[in-house]
Amino acid sequence: xxxxxxxxxRDKITLKVTGLGSSxxxxxxxxxxxxxxxxxxxxxxxxxxxxxxxxxxASGKVTAILEASPERVEPLCPVYExxxxxxxxxxxxxxxxxAKEQQVRDALFRIGHLQExxxxxxxxxxxxxxxxxxxxxxxAFENGILEIGCYAAATHKVVxxxxxxxxxxxxxxxxxxxxxxxxxxxxxxxDEKTGKGVVRxxxxxxxxxxxxxxAVIITAGYDIPHGKELVKMLRDAVPGLxxxxxxxxxxxTNIVMxxxxxxLYGKTTIKDRLGTxxxxxxxxxxxxxxxxxAEKLYNKAIEFAALSGGETVVDCYCGTGTISLYLAKHAQxxxxxxxxxxxxxxxxxxxxxxxxxxxxxxxxxxxxxxQELVEQGVRPEVVLLDPPRxxxxxxxxxxxxxxxxxxxxxxxxxxxxxARDLAYLEQNGYQAEVAQPxxxxxxxxxxxxxVLLSKLNTKQHIEVELNLDELDLTAAESKATYEEIRxxxxxxxxxxxxxxxxxxxxxxxxxxxxxxxxxxxxENSRQPKCPPEKEAAITEALKHFGMI
Numbered sequence: 012x013x014x015x016x017x018x019x020x021r022d023k024i025t026l027k028v029t030g031l032g033s034s035x036x037x038x039x040x041x042x043x044x045x046x047x048x049x050x051x052x053x054x055x056x057x058x059x060x061x062x063x064x065x066x067x068x069a070s071g072k073v074t075a076i077l078e079a080s081p082e083r084v085e086p087l088c089p090v091y092e093x094x095x096x097x098x099x100x101x102x103x104x105x106x107x108x109x110a111k112e113q114q115v116r117d118a119l120f121r122i123g124h125l126q127e128x129x130x131x132x133x134x135x136x137x138x139x140x141x142x143x144x145x146x147x148x149x150x151a152f153e154n155g156i157l158e159i160g161c162y163a164a165a166t167h168k169v170v171x172x173x174x175x176x177x178x179x180x181x182x183x184x185x186x187x188x189x190x191x192x193x194x195x196x197x198x199x200x201x202d203e204k205t206g207k208g209v210v211r212x213x214x215x216x217x218x219x220x221x222x223x224x225x226a227v228i229i230t231a232g233y234d235i236p237h238g239k240e241l242v243k244m245l246r247d248a249v250p251g252l253x254x255x256x257x258x259x260x261x262x263x264t265n266i267v268m269x270x271x272x273x274x275l276y277g278k279t280t281i282k283d284r285l286g287t288x289x290x291x292x293x294x295x296x297x298x299x300x301x302x303x304x305a306e307k308l309y310n311k312a313i314e315f316a317a318l319s320g321g322e323t324v325v326d327c328y329c330g331t332g333t334i335s336l337y338l339a340k341h342a343q344x345x346x347x348x349x350x351x352x353x354x355x356x357x358x359x360x361x362x363x364x365x366x367x368x369x370x371x372x373x374x375x376x377x378x379x380x381x382q383e384l385v386e387q388g389v390r391p392e393v394v395l396l397d398p399p400r401x402x403x404x405x406x407x408x409x410x411x412x413x414x415x416x417x418x419x420x421x422x423x424x425x426x427x428x429x430a431r432d433l434a435y436l437e438q439n440g441y442q443a444e445v446a447q448p449x450x451x452x453x454x455x456x457x458x459x460x461x462v463l464l465s466k467l468n469t470k471q472h473i474e475v476e477l478n479l480d481e482l483d484l485t486a487a488e489s490k491a492t493y494e495e496i497r498x499x500x501x502x503x504x505x506x507x508x509x510x511x512x513x514x515x516x517x518x519x520x521x522x523x524x525x526x527x528x529x530x531x532x533x534e535n536s537r538q539p540k541c542p543p544e545k546e547a548a549i550t551e552a553l554k555h556f557g558m559i
Contacts, residue, residue: 128462325348326346
């Protein structure tokens, strides 16, 4: 229901904030009209200057705090207000955890309408500072001043950062060297408007458990003036430096990295460990940015998977195989599927390095490749999902529902898309049982969640509409439904059988069938006959249910 809007841009209003939105902004209502207030916290009364007014809502910035939350703190970062990298430094860490757990609850209950799922207390970080092992900062000249840092919220204006408090210190060291190098040798920054300039972004990667460091310079062309001097400066100033890489991105695009890289110093990869597993990390590899929390996240996923050593697991969206290799230590076989070729190559290399011979990585679309696995006789007991922020494609969810694993473990970085996907799976035979939020990104609004889904007992949950002529059943015919027979065959043989094939086999054994099951749609149509291997599987199912 819409509310008549009487507000205008630049109006100042008093707002009682009742909660936080998905981006960390305060949310409240005035005269029934929803207002988003950037910088406000729950249980505060604030003055807000409206910057955007729509039909059903408005948003603005806080100009005065009339009643402050007891959880409000002074941000430690000197550029926090201008920088868009963090959103919650003004909220103490206990409050951050509470807000993120509530964000997960709200999404599951209100968006997904999942009232039965149990949300566990969020797993927080022991030290919520200096946790990021990967830094990726844009470079620009702003009003003639070289800036390396983060974009201001909702803009492409670069806010310079001298010492980012959520980055590992070695990443800050890299920024300091690159800034000095660009100033000393007058190296130009890339200009998005003109397409001219040399340096576009700077990346740093730190092996938290090995101490190895990589520096990556993303340039707009192949030339990198004074590249040797840059390497020397980095080697002198950055302890543990093992790699300096140049990435070339000549396209006028918002995508950070290009397809071509060249080695300036050391090796093309650095090493790190998660648990007992070791990983080679290249400039373009995906690797969880918070190593300590990633281990907690993966351990929870393993707990939910409840592997005893004999199961087959399919890991959709497997990336470079980090979770796949964790699962492989507890399963008989793991298949990882990923559509990005470079990630699959990394995953295969990681499997070799860890001497993991029961993990197989497949390049392609998860929906297609999973069906191919089933046709090859693979019947996974567990499917793991770890999709991007947009969530799973519906065709992937549909394919999983057809495969019918006993359990699904869903790892999500977006509660809203998670809730949507869980609702779909609940409508297709699964129950979301328990959700575990994990704070992977302190000081930001982001939250990860691991959810366990179990297959419903179809005998208890199938709803059937019966016509009067369907009530004329023999005793044998009433012992198992077509769906129960189809599911039994799929579970024990991996074969998919249609109702038509089941009807043909039942008729062969003298079980009465209604005429329409075996009657062609037209006089000239050719009706498929049940293949021998499927007939044998259906026959075995009929025996199991005591029908023959």
